[in-house]
Amino acid sequence: MLGRVRSAVAQLVGALGPAPGAQPPRDSPPGPGPGPGPAGGAFCRPAFLQLTSEELQRADDHAGRAVQSPRESRRLPWSTGYAEVINAGKSQHNEDQACCEVVVVGRRCSPQRGSLAPQESAVEAEEGRTELGFHYWGLFDGHAGSGAAVLASRLLHCHIRDQLRDLVDILQDSSPPPICLQSDWRVLPAERGQAPLSEKEVELPNDALPRFHLEKAVSHESLVIGAIENAFRRMDKEMEWEQTTQLVAGGCCALAAVYLLGKFYVANAGDSRAIIIRNGEIIPMSREFTPETERQRLQLLGFLRPELLGNEFTHLEFPRRIQHKELGKKMLYRDQNMNGWAYKRIVEDDLKFPLIYGEGKKARVMATIGVTRGLGDHDLKVYNSNIHIKPFLSCVPEVRVYDLTQYEHCPDDVLVLGTDGLWDVTSDREVANVVTEVLMDYEPNDPCRYTVAAHELVVRSRGVLKERGWRLANNKLGSGDDISVFVIPLGGPGNYT
Ligand code: MG
Numbered sequence: 001m002l003g004r005v006r007s008a009v010a011q012l013v014g015a016l017g018p019a020p021g022a023q024p025p026r027d028s029p030p031g032p033g034p035g036p037g038p039a040g041g042a043f044c045r046p047a048f049l050q051l052t053s054e055e056l057q058r059a060d061d062h063a064g065r066a067v068q069s070p071r072e073s074r075r076l077p078w079s080t081g082y083a084e085v086i087n088a089g090k091s092q093h094n095e096d097q098a099c100c101e102v103v104v105v106g107r108r109c110s111p112q113r114g115s116l117a118p119q120e121s122a123v124e125a126e127e128g129r130t131e132l133g134f135h136y137w138g139l140f141d142g143h144a145g146s147g148a149a150v151l152a153s154r155l156l157h158c159h160i161r162d163q164l165r166d167l168v169d170i171l172q173d174s175s176p177p178p179i180c181l182q183s184d185w186r187v188l189p190a191e192r193g194q195a196p197l198s199e200k201e202v203e204l205p206n207d208a209l210p211r212f213h214l215e216k217a218v219s220h221e222s223l224v225i226g227a228i229e230n231a232f233r234r235m236d237k238e239m240e241w242e243q244t245t246q247l248v249a250g251g252c253c254a255l256a257a258v259y260l261l262g263k264f265y266v267a268n269a270g271d272s273r274a275i276i277i278r279n280g281e282i283i284p285m286s287r288e289f290t291p292e293t294e295r296q297r298l299q300l301l302g303f304l305r306p307e308l309l310g311n312e313f314t315h316l317e318f319p320r321r322i323q324h325k326e327l328g329k330k331m332l333y334r335d336q337n338m339n340g341w342a343y344k345r346i347v348e349d350d351l352k353f354p355l356i357y358g359e360g361k362k363a364r365v366m367a368t369i370g371v372t373r374g375l376g377d378h379d380l381k382v383y384n385s386n387i388h389i390k391p392f393l394s395c396v397p398e399v400r401v402y403d404l405t406q407y408e409h410c411p412d413d414v415l416v417l418g419t420d421g422l423w424d425v426t427s428d429r430e431v432a433n434v435v436t437e438v439l440m441d442y443e444p445n446d447p448c449r450y451t452v453a454a455h456e457l458v459v460r461s462r463g464v465l466k467e468r469g470w471r472l473a474n475n476k477l478g479s480g481d482d483i484s485v486f487v488i489p490l491g492g493p494g495n496y497t
Helices: 004-014 053-059 118-124 147-171 220-244 295-304 428-440 449-462
Strands: 083-084 096-106 131-143 250-258 263-269 273-278 281-284 331-334 342-345 398-403 414-418 462-464 469-471 483-489
Touching: 053 147, 083 096, 083 449, 096 147, 096 483, 118 414, 131 414, 131 483, 147 250, 220 263, 220 398, 250 273, 250 449, 250 469, 263 342, 263 414, 273 428, 281 428, 414 428, 414 449, 428 449, 449 483
Parallel strands: none
Antiparallel strands: 083 483, 096 131, 131 250, 250 263, 263 398, 273 281, 273 414, 331 342, 414 483, 462 469
16 A cells, blocks of 8 residues: 555656755754755645636735635535635745545455555445545645645545544444453453363462453544554655655644544644634644643653764753853753753753753754654754754644534534644634634625635734734734634534535
8 A cells, every 4th residue: 555655646746846946944944954855845735726827826926925715616525614825935835735625435355455545445435335434624834845745735634544444344333342351361260160261261379360351442533543643654654755765855744634423533743723613612622742842752752862862962951051161050950750940960961952942932852843743854954963853753643532413513613723824823712703703794504604714814814014014903913924724614504515
């Protein structure tokens, strides 16, 4: 399967060609990084926008920053709203990508496990065998070019489909999950009565502890979460392979929502965000993964594998850079086990640059990158060194689940997915207010209302161009980043198609 996807990707990326004027990684200084090969795939926009070449040019204009949405004739599933805008000039092209698909999962054929190609799945479906369907929305915020985000937007849902193939029968079986004994089980005499021992049973001494080893009852929900986690891993592996061929450089944050059998699974790896707005209430469906939020995980890795720090960095955190003249003095610090701060006496090793440095949006891992989860970045190194960043970046998403069947939803209840360009300048509450305000102006059954809401969120977060740059209504700086937003309705007639 992997080989087939690889060859498909090779064709895809080959057709895309190199990105002219590819930029250095987002939030990172220029460095050796990807090497001399083409950095990322060529600029393109989500296929569902169906932009003409003229529209594509307009969408790529930093000065005008025109907001793009799907045409009315090209409505997304559930009448999902979508809008995007290019950055104010931080990179040549819009490095965000988006995908919205309805995906059919064919049951895997047992004789050739793991060998089904997409077209074989379709044949299987035609033959009337068991199959599942899921709805999928994905946002990918790229850095160091658009290649990684383009690749993920075109393939991540295929990896999720592939991981779900083994579960087609299990997920459609409503009986409770079985509890099984492991193969090395043993039975206490008291619990098995006086029946004769079989070959697999061992008589235990009377003082032995009970040794029934029960497998955990694994819920259907956990199986889907595991499938999505593994799909992210496969996608990352795929990207690693592409990056060794120099066809795709850089990386991307990934935020994906999967609707399957009545539940939303929201998977996040990076600093994009998802919230549900239900009857005006905000329900967080993700959290951001940054050097600050993942400090202890990063410090633990640096502590366990100091060779990854290249003798240049210390895994300890200090409130500020320590100067040589402070050797032997006491200084506040914290390590991988600490939430609070304590004093230590400064030694030579503490003079190294901290693994995590800076605050808020300026916090960096090894002075290089401001996100700690995502796909790709296999080629990213610390500036002017041979120290790889990737071991500290995890491709595994956090998956949160929302059971749609547990609540009555009205047409104004929505799931909002946005890249950090939205959330940097617009709070959760402000997003909820804008969405509510827009939806109130439209009939509940008007399918355009979610697109207008997405459009309005992007316009308000971008701001308007004034003498001193893009400004919000309150005259604060608007978002200069790429902005991409999905507004997905959770209720209302005719949405679940
Ligand atoms: Mg961004």
